[in-house]
Amino acid sequence: xxxxxxxxxxxxxxxxxxxxxxxxxxxxxxxxxxxxxxxxxxxxxxxxxxxxxxxxxxxxxxxxx
Numbered sequence: 735x736x737x738x739x740x741x742x743x744x745x746x747x748x749x750x751x752x753x754x755x756x757x758x759x760x761x762x763x764x765x766x767x768x769x770x771x772x773x774x775x776x777x778x779x780x781x782x783x784x785x786x787x788x789x790x791x792x793x794x795x796x797x798x799x
Contacts (some may be wrong), residue, residue, distance in 0.1 A: 743780040743787075750776035 753773035757766045 740783060740786075743783045746776045746780035746783065750774075750780070 750773040753769045753776065757769035757773070760766050760769065
């Protein structure tokens with residue numbers, strides 16, 4: 735089975751934005767809070783994936799930019 739590539743940070747941010755937009759349309763504050771928590775989780779995933787992409791792969795020499 736072929737392994738899927740890890741989603742890009744922009745994809746996680748897009749999902750977070752969708753949750754925020756949906757939160758603005760729901761009827762109850764409980765639903766809004768849940769969606770905003772999900773959005774925060776997507777943003778955390780985006781930040782984590784950026785940090786992961788910056789880490790050197792084992793055995794590689796890090797480069798200075």
